[in-house]
Amino acid sequence: MPQDxxxxxxxELSMSADQGKVMALDEAIRAYIRDDCHISxxxxxxxxxxxxxVYEIIRQRIKGLHCYAxxxxxxxxxxxxxxCISKLEIAYGGNAKSAPTCIRFKTAIQRGGIQxxxxxxxxxALRFHAGAMGVPFITTKSSFGTxxxxxxxxxxxxxxxxxxxxxxxxxxxxxxFGNWGNASKVIxxxxxxxxxxxxxxxxxxxxxxxxxxGLTYADVDQAKAARNVIVTCEELVESKELRAxxxxxxxxxxHVSAVVPIPFGAYPTAxxxxxxxxxxxxxxxxxxxxxxxxxxxxxxxxxxxxxxxQGLLALVGKVxxxxxKADPRTGYATGLDRK
Amino acid sequence: MNYxxxxxxxxxxxxxxxxxxxxxxxxGISLVAAMAAKYITAPNSIIFFETGAIDSELEEIPMSVxxxxxxxxxxxxxxxxxxxxxxxxxxxxxxVIGILGAAxxxxxxNLNSTAIGDYFRPIARFSGSGGACDxxxxxxxxxxxxxxxxxxxxxxxxxxxxxxxxxxxxxxxxAGLMPGGPTAVITNLGLMRFDDVSKEMYLAHYYPGxxxxxxxxxxxxxxxxxxxxxxxxxxxxxxxILREEVDPHKLIL
Numbered sequence: 296m297p298q299d300x301x302x303x304x305x306x307e308l309s310m311s312a313d314q315g316k317v318m319a320l321d322e323a324i325r326a327y328i329r330d331d332c333h334i335s336x337x338x339x340x341x342x343x344x345x346x347x348x349v350y351e352i353i354r355q356r357i358k359g360l361h362c363y364a365x366x367x368x369x370x371x372x373x374x375x376x377x378x379c380i381s382k383l384e385i386a387y388g389g390n391a392k393s394a395p396t397c398i399r400f401k402t403a404i405q406r407g408g409i410q411x412x413x414x415x416x417x418x419x420a421l422r423f424h425a426g427a428m429g430v431p432f433i434t435t436k437s438s439f440g441t442x443x444x445x446x447x448x449x450x451x452x453x454x455x456x457x458x459x460x461x462x463x464x465x466x467x468x469x470x471x472f473g474n475w476g477n478a479s480k481v482i483x484x485x486x487x488x489x490x491x492x493x494x495x496x497x498x499x500x501x502x503x504x505x506x507x508x509g510l511t512y513a514d515v516d517q518a519k520a521a522r523n524v525i526v527t528c529e530e531l532v533e534s535k536e537l538r539a540x541x542x543x544x545x546x547x548x549x550h551v552s553a554v555v556p557i558p559f560g561a562y563p564t565a566x567x568x569x570x571x572x573x574x575x576x577x578x579x580x581x582x583x584x585x586x587x588x589x590x591x592x593x594x595x596x597x598x599x600x601x602x603x604x605q606g607l608l609a610l611v612g613k614v615x616x617x618x619x620k621a622d623p624r625t626g627y628a629t630g631l632d633r634k
Numbered sequence: 635m636n637y638x639x640x641x642x643x644x645x646x647x648x649x650x651x652x653x654x655x656x657x658x659x660x661x662g663i664s665l666v667a668a669m670a671a672k673y674i675t676a677p678n679s680i681i682f683f684e685t686g687a688i689d690s691e692l693e694e695i696p697m698s699v700x701x702x703x704x705x706x707x708x709x710x711x712x713x714x715x716x717x718x719x720x721x722x723x724x725x726x727x728x729x730v731i732g733i734l735g736a737a738x739x740x741x742x743x744n745l746n747s748t749a750i751g752d753y754f755r756p757i758a759r760f761s762g763s764g765g766a767c768d769x770x771x772x773x774x775x776x777x778x779x780x781x782x783x784x785x786x787x788x789x790x791x792x793x794x795x796x797x798x799x800x801x802x803x804x805x806x807x808x809a810g811l812m813p814g815g816p817t818a819v820i821t822n823l824g825l826m827r828f829d830d831v832s833k834e835m836y837l838a839h840y841y842p843g844x845x846x847x848x849x850x851x852x853x854x855x856x857x858x859x860x861x862x863x864x865x866x867x868x869x870x871x872x873x874x875i876l877r878e879e880v881d882p883h884k885l886i887l
Contacts, residue, residue, distance in 0.1 A: 339685055339700035365714060366700070366764055389761030391661065391698035396761045404749075404759040413748060413795075416684060417718035417768040424715060436722055437771040440809035442794045443763060446753050467810065477724065480810035509705040510685050511713040567702045574697075625693065627702035633885065 503551025743798025
């Protein structure tokens with residue numbers, strides 16, 4: 296870095312050093328998530344979805360989102376159910392035992408309520424990776440001869456009109472290196488660069504350096520591919536704590552726009568070493584989700600009826616939250632009733 | 635000895651897993667089968683999940699591949715890129731056996747887990763590929779769990795999510811896929827395999843209490859039943875493993 300830029304950079308750092316990027320959740324969502332923007336959320340099915348942020352998006356009645364998902368079960372299903380998503384590129388709309396197919400997702404597609412397009416999990420992960428790398432596409436050997444390649448959810452016309460999505464879904468190409476790598480052909484998957492990615496992590500400092508514990512899924516590439524990143528975290532910690540063991544940090548602060556400390560911010564999904572998913576909430580949720588009226592009542596009570604995530608947690612109650620608290624040895628709630 | 639059909643299916647699948655295999659599986663019955671195999675046929679097999687957890691210590695049964703239970707005492711907790719690279723990379727990929735399920739299967743083992751009816755306005759929408767299409771594209775062997783019903787064994791799948799043998803001999807290679815494909819279909823009535831030459835499904839075993847004819851009545855397409863034999867029911871030891879070691883709280887079985 297040239298000396299001048301370095302000086303400016305250091306100055307900016309010291310100016311913002313008191314508060315860093317810490318914001319309230321409603322403020323962060325209002326600042327970065329606009330109607331019609333392209334987003335992705337972290338986590339996978341019933342784990343580490345940024346649920347507090349998802350519920351705040353619903354609460355702010357944001358519409359027309361274009362969402363990119365691999366298997367972001369709970370969060371994506373609520374965003375669909377809350378009427379926030381109009382276009383969805385997705386690999387998997389399932390959510391474990393309580394909803395083998397996510398119910399509001401299923402309902403929306405069967406009624407023609409959203410535009411959607413199917414990919415595979417590896418393809419979506421690669422697409423974020425390409426976006427993070429800054430290349431237009433990446434190659435894989437997955438999905439030759441299938442409808443993943445042959446059937447497009449978004450038409451050519453729609454693609455050509457929209458500068459934010461590529462003109463083609465997937466492209467089959469003869470291997471330009473001959474048979475090098477034992478492949479006669481490759482599939483090109485186009486990069487994704489969301490306007491905003493929201494992830495929930497165990498620990499972050501006020502500048503946005505993140506420590507994720509357990510599986511990272513595709514969170515790191517989703518964050519690095521995005522123009523803006525909102526990090527919600529269980530604990531806001533001192534930078535020196537994270538910097539004492541930098542090898543355990545996955546995302547450096549340069550990628551992050553806002554940091555929101557929010558305990559139980561992944562609830563009702565799990566946050567490894569902090570709390571488990573709540574099987575009771577999730578199974579109740581699937582009962583509500585199967586019925587439009589009940590689902591409406593659920594949204595009115597748990598999302599619109601409370602001011603924020605703390606309000607939702609208060610409705611759930613301390614007793615239930617205590618039940619899902621992680622055991623320090625295993626990182627989950629051992630013996631939790633999950634029937 | 636009394637046993638349930640789900641126990642029979644689990645054991646039939648477990649017996650297909652060889653010692654030293656790296657087993658890609660989801661949750662539910664496929665995971666129980668992979669866990670049982672470690673006690674029966676394949677003590678040195680390794681279970682891994684598409685989320686990136688490999689060789690986890692499964693003290694409790696995970697309900698999702700992202701469940702924190704798959705993270706405990708794993709050899710490593712990576713991410714999706716690592717998990718799928720393990721299968722796409724031939725060095726490790728050739729050692730992987732996959733276990734999948736679907737809403738529909740055709741005679742070449744092509745799977746539909748996306749939609750029934752029109753893709754855009756389906757009668758029934760399912761979860762979609764997840765990692766299934768990736769697994770079916772990459773690994774040399776995979777097992778498929780199905781319920782034996784006519785509508786689930788159609789002549790043509792409504793949406794081809796995961797590749798089997800596509801439209802017959804040589805089709806995978808021509809399309810660009812790696813060799814390999816489905817090796818067994820395990821249902822509530824029997825076990826089917828695929829002919830080495832024609833790549834078409836045939837009945838290999840029917841369970842005690844059913845007949846090849848009854849199996850045919852539950853499929854839209856015909857399969858060869860001439861080589862079918864009665865399956866060996868689960869042994870007392872196998873059932874003990876399922877009930878006492880693998881799923882003592884009856885979360886799955």
